[in-house]
Amino acid sequence: MMNDKDIKEYHKLIEKLEKKETSPHLLPIGVEKCPGWGVKVFASKCDSVKYYIDLLNNHSAYEKFRELRKTTNDSMKLIKTLDKFSTTKDYDQRVIRMIKKIRKLEEK
Numbered sequence: 001m002m003n004d005k006d007i008k009e010y011h012k013l014i015e016k017l018e019k020k021e022t023s024p025h026l027l028p029i030g031v032e033k034c035p036g037w038g039v040k041v042f043a044s045k046c047d048s049v050k051y052y053i054d055l056l057n058n059h060s061a062y063e064k065f066r067e068l069r070k071t072t073n074d075s076m077k078l079i080k081t082l083d084k085f086s087t088t089k090d091y092d093q094r095v096i097r098m099i100k101k102i103r104k105l106e107e108k
Contacts, residue, residue: 061085075099 042048056062061084068081076099080092088094 040048040051042051056065062082064081065078068078072078076096079095079099082092085091
């Protein structure tokens with residue numbers, strides 16, 4: 001298992017790799033040259049899910065999520081800690097609505 005120092009070093013490396021122009025990214029329409037960021041491209045849906053799980057489990061932006069997860073599995077509470085995941089202001093409310101719709105479908 002990695003200690004805190006190892007995890008911090010790992011994240012520094014990941015951040016450097018993601019900012020390289022050679023890393024596969026989608027660019028906004030009309031942007032010819034990488035501006036230092038882009039939407040990360042994955043070989044498969046599974047790879048994107050693995051990456052997201054790694055972010056949740058290790059990135060400092062999701063520390064509140066990990067702390068709360070130690071005490072609850074309540075998805076409605078947990079989603080509210082992912083405020084760094086999206087720039088959409090009501091992201092948590094949108095996800096909560098989707099969770100509720102899915103739960104209603106599962107009841108049928």
